[in-house]
Amino acid sequence: MSDPAPDPSTRVGRRRASRSAGRQRTRRSRIFRAVLVTFVVLLLAAGGTAYWLYSSLDGNIEGVDIDKAIGTDRPQKLPTSGQNVLILGSDSRAGANAGLKTGNVAGARSDTALVMHIPEGRTRAVAVSIPRDTLVTRPACTRSDGGEVAPAQRVMFNSIYSQAGPACVVKTVEQMSGVRMDHYVEIDFAGFKGLVDAIGGVTVTVDQDIQDSSSGLELTAGTHRLDGTQSLQFVRTRHGVGDGSDLGRIGLQQQFMIALLSEIKKQDLLGSPTKTYTIADELTSALTTDSELASLTKLADFGRSLNGVDPGTMETIMLPVAYDRTDPNRVVAAEPQASTLWKAIRGDSEIPESAKKSPATGGTRN
Numbered sequence: 255m256s257d258p259a260p261d262p263s264t265r266v267g268r269r270r271a272s273r274s275a276g277r278q279r280t281r282r283s284r285i286f287r288a289v290l291v292t293f294v295v296l297l298l299a300a301g302g303t304a305y306w307l308y309s310s311l312d313g314n315i316e317g318v319d320i321d322k323a324i325g326t327d328r329p330q331k332l333p334t335s336g337q338n339v340l341i342l343g344s345d346s347r348a349g350a351n352a353g354l355k356t357g358n359v360a361g362a363r364s365d366t367a368l369v370m371h372i373p374e375g376r377t378r379a380v381a382v383s384i385p386r387d388t389l390v391t392r393p394a395c396t397r398s399d400g401g402e403v404a405p406a407q408r409v410m411f412n413s414i415y416s417q418a419g420p421a422c423v424v425k426t427v428e429q430m431s432g433v434r435m436d437h438y439v440e441i442d443f444a445g446f447k448g449l450v451d452a453i454g455g456v457t458v459t460v461d462q463d464i465q466d467s468s469s470g471l472e473l474t475a476g477t478h479r480l481d482g483t484q485s486l487q488f489v490r491t492r493h494g495v496g497d498g499s500d501l502g503r504i505g506l507q508q509q510f511m512i513a514l515l516s517e518i519k520k521q522d523l524l525g526s527p528t529k530t531y532t533i534a535d536e537l538t539s540a541l542t543t544d545s546e547l548a549s550l551t552k553l554a555d556f557g558r559s560l561n562g563v564d565p566g567t568m569e570t571i572m573l574p575v576a577y578d579r580t581d582p583n584r585v586v587a588a589e590p591q592a593s594t595l596w597k598a599i600r601g602d603s604e605i606p607e608s609a610k611k612s613p614a615t616g617g618t619r620n
């Protein structure tokens with residue numbers, strides 16, 4: 255005797271339930287991926303949609319009230335300027351960072367600085383690296399303790415963080431670029447190392463041997479899977495590439511950023527709650543943001559708004575610089591390239607190829 259025919263209404267119900275579950279999985283996947291894409295660069299807000307862990311992870315994030323610290327002395331927010339995020343990698347030698355072979359310099363530095371521009375429509379992104387050795391004009395600033403810092407000329411960019419705090423770095427970038435920063439994101443070296451270890455490493459390819467006794471990095475030409483410590487060495491290496499200046503390091507940092515984003519996209523984080531929590535905990539513990547992003551829900555909301563951004567299409571540019579005529583160990587913004595670059599970002603327009611060329615290359619290939 256043959257089996258009875260299945261009830262059509264049951265089949266329809268199952269199909270509807272399956273489609274509903276599929277939509278829910280797809281929606282969760284999109285939301286989670288968007289948060290990862292937005293803040294990784296070390297980047298930067300993985301786990302933002304893990305609401306069931308909210309109370310544990312939310313308290314990890316530190317917030318800085320950038321608007322209060324800077325006040326009204328800021329560029330105008332233009333209706334066509336898209337979104338602009340200043341991302342800093344902080345170089346504190348204290349605490350967990352002390353054992354990461356970051357050197358013996360007192361205080362903290364912002365050795366990695368990126369202005370990430372997400373144009374209107376949010377389907378692509380541009381990351382502009384600011385060399386740490388760039389001489390800039392530091393405006394008058396108010397420190398987090400309320401003290402005042404006088405303006406100064408020819409200040410090395412990465413010293414501003416320790417001299418006056420993150421809000422002053424934001425103010426300096428805004429005044430040198432004329433670009434209003436919508437958000438600020440900072441991650442320290444220890445957190446960067448923990449993030450890479452949490453995702454199981456990152457794969458990079460180098461076309462020549464790298465041996466840098468200062469960072470501790472030793473790589474032969476070819477493809478390598480880097481753990482957290484090696485990744486930190488990779489983004490800090492400068493003596494093993496080009497002419498040993500910071501400009502050669504920027505190329506490695508940009509290469510690593512894309513590799514890190516690609517690695518996270520490949521992983522099935524939704525299928526591994528334990529791994530998801532580990533990554534989220536590592537990131538939020540090391541994360542400092544502006545007060546508008548200083549919670550998981552706010553990070554997730556911002557991440558969802560960037561759902562269309564594909565890290566594979568992200569363009570990485572170094573701020574065009576030239577060697578300083580007085581001190582060849584320092585660089586200054588090259589003109590008219592730098593002004594043209596910032597103008598294009600302010601207007602949310604295509605960046606001319608001429609604005610991407612830097613007279614100072616650090617001995618690396620263009």
